[in-house]
Amino acid sequence: MTTKAATKGSERPFDIVVFGATGFTGKLTAEYLVQCAHSKKIKLAIAGRNSGKLEACKQDLMALNSKADIGTIEANSDDYTSLVKMAAQAKVVITTVGPYLKYGEPLVRACVEAGTHYVDLTGEPEFVEGLEHDYHDQAAAKHIKIINCCGFDSxxxxxxxxxxxxxxxxxxxxxxxxxxxxxxxxxxxxxxxxxxxxxxxxxxxxxxxxxxxxxxxxxxxxxxxxxxxxxxxxxxxxxxxxxxxxxxxxxxxxxxxxxxxxxxxxxxxxxxxxxxxxxxxxxxxxxxxxxxxxxxxxxxxxxxxxxxxxxxxxxxxxxxxxxxxxxxxxxxxxxxxxxxxxxxxxxxxxxGDPGYGETAKMLAESALCLALDKNLPEEYGVTTPGAGMGLALIERLNAAGITFRTL
CATH class of the missing domain: 3.30.360 (Dihydrodipicolinate Reductase; domain 2)
Structure with missing residues (x-):
């Protein structure tokens, strides 16, 4: 079932924004997105605070896929207005900018305000439980999914x-x-x-x-x-x-x-x-x-x-x-x-590599799941990968080389 946010998102210039794309894991995530089987189906933007680094990152990504549709957005965790503007341009925002206790909450607030799905790779219990306390009801009312822990955790x-x-x-x-x-x-x-x-x-x-x-x-x-x-x-x-x-x-x-x-x-x-x-x-x-x-x-x-x-x-x-x-x-x-x-x-x-390669893959496939898949669980708000995406994400990860099997 297509969410209200996804319907609005069809009018937005980008399907997915990777915030923190000039960092190590953020760049791996963006590299995966421009090379994956669904790269032709998505409009991608990379975001960060340094325009020079963003442009260099974009050139590196274009070298991997010259036909990739890649935009750049300047945004800073310390500038809430820039975060709202960034979130409003996408169906889904991926963030690799941590520690999340220090940098994460303003972006979640911006995504809730803009009606945009959100995924991260945090493993910080205090951050996650705080979001559940502060933002679940608002996000659920807008039919958006704020999904933490989309890497090796968890x-x-x-x-x-x-x-x-x-x-x-x-x-x-x-x-x-x-x-x-x-x-x-x-x-x-x-x-x-x-x-x-x-x-x-x-x-x-x-x-x-x-x-x-x-x-x-x-x-x-x-x-x-x-x-x-x-x-x-x-x-x-x-x-x-x-x-x-x-x-x-x-x-x-x-x-x-x-x-x-x-x-x-x-x-x-x-x-x-x-x-x-x-x-x-x-x-x-x-x-x-x-x-x-x-x-x-x-x-x-x-x-x-x-x-x-x-x-x-x-x-x-x-x-x-x-x-x-x-x-x-x-x-x-x-x-x-x-x-x-x-x-x-x-x-x-x-x-494979849990700390970087597979974490980037899990994070990217989570965003693709929210951006492209229509028959997802009707579980909104601050939720989990299993509750918010469930079997659809398992199918995606299996196809991407992370195996789920019965012994």
């Missing part, structure tokens, strides 16, 4: 859980489909380098844990945050255990992914009346697991102090990334085990 996990639930419902039959309590566990293994933007976002979020918890108490007290009790959804408690099938230790993975899966489960009937999700990373050797836990605790502690936090932020530049040869050697797999009515299904989501 598409493989969110859509992987959705895919697994669909496979479970096939297994248990039509009479029990969507009626049985379900449990899904996801196990991540990967080789790759996380992005500088992810590093900066993580350190920023770690430094604000106390403020975030204070905000959460206020949000839940006044009950403005969207309820996740349309059905009973839970995340499994932390535990470490040996997973013999993969000959590895399974350790709880403290990311935004379980929160995203939980929101999708609350929004979609096929997850059943009672859904529980477990989220783990696979580690082959116990010393490495212990080192990872200690290291994560150290980062949280160091991020609480201004001096050490600034030193940590200098470790990675948010606008830089690894070489193409390094990215080609990177990969990820998320293994899922689903259970309902005593029956089990094993599924897998797999792809």
């Amino acid at each position: 598409i493989p996990h969110d859509l992987g859980a959705l895919y697994t639930v669909h496979e479970l419902n096939k297994l248990i039959g039509k009479e029990r489909s969507g009626k049985a309590p379900m449990k899904v566990e996801g196990f991540i293994e990967a080789k790759g380098t996380f992005s500088g933007g992810t590093w900066h976002s993580a350190i920023t979020q770690f430094s604000r844990l106390k403020e975030y918890q204070k905000k959460r108490r206020e949000w839940h007290k006044n009950k403005k945050t969207r309820p996740t009790d349309r059905r009973r959804t839970r995340v499994m408690g932390p535990k470490v255990f040996w997973l013999s099938a993969h000959k590895a230790w399974a350790c709880p993975f403290p990311t935004i992914d379980p929160q995203v899966v939980k929101r999708t489960a609350a929004a979609r009937k096929e997850f059943g009346p009672d859904f529980i999700y477990g989220h783990y990373v696979l580690v082959k050797k116990l010393p490495k697991l212990i080192g990872g836990v200690v290291g994560a605790g150290g980062l949280v502690a160091l991020s609480q102090f201004k001096y050490s936090r600034e030193k940590l932020l200098q470790v990675k530049d948010p606008g830089q990334g690894p070489s193409e040869s390094t990215r080609k050697k990177s990969w990820f797999k998320v293994h899922f085990v689903g259970e309902a009515d005593g029956l089990h299904v094993w599924t897998e989501v797999a792809g």
Whole structure:
């Protein structure tokens, strides 16, 4: 079903705008869009604050596809008027400009004002929950979708859980489909380098844990945050255990992914009346697991102090990334085990470089889904990839080389 925003968007000069296209991940996203199978169907613009860099980026993109229809838009996170003007020219805005807690909210506000769909690749819980609190009702009233977490955080996990639930419902039959309590566990293994933007976002979020918890108490007290009790959804408690099938230790993975899966489960009937999700990373050797836990605790502690936090932020530049040869050697797999009515299904989501290449692909395909696909779920407002795009995005990603399969 075409949304009201998409109908209005047909009169707009661009289908998709990539804000932050002169940065590393933003440029990868734009490169994907000018070379993908749907490049002839879209009018693309790249946006940023530096006109010289934008023009250089445009020339690089034209070298990849001389027939690409590419515009340029000057916009700055500190200039709200420029953000509204940018959003009003597109059906969908992609942003790679983070940390989102620092730079993200004005663009979301601009997209809501302009009636424009929005996607990002944040993994910052405070930012996402704040948007849900502040902008969900306004966005839903305009029939637009504000969809966060459209990169490695959290598409493989969110859509992987959705895919697994669909496979479970096939297994248990039509009479029990969507009626049985379900449990899904996801196990991540990967080789790759996380992005500088992810590093900066993580350190920023770690430094604000106390403020975030204070905000959460206020949000839940006044009950403005969207309820996740349309059905009973839970995340499994932390535990470490040996997973013999993969000959590895399974350790709880403290990311935004379980929160995203939980929101999708609350929004979609096929997850059943009672859904529980477990989220783990696979580690082959116990010393490495212990080192990872200690290291994560150290980062949280160091991020609480201004001096050490600034030193940590200098470790990675948010606008830089690894070489193409390094990215080609990177990969990820998320293994899922689903259970309902005593029956089990094993599924897998797999792809290449999670931190950059596949994240850019997921982000671009999410925007293409919102710009081009007509039969999307009627779920509007501040929502998730699984709730707002669902099976249509799974089909797109499968076609693009990120595989969803039943083992």
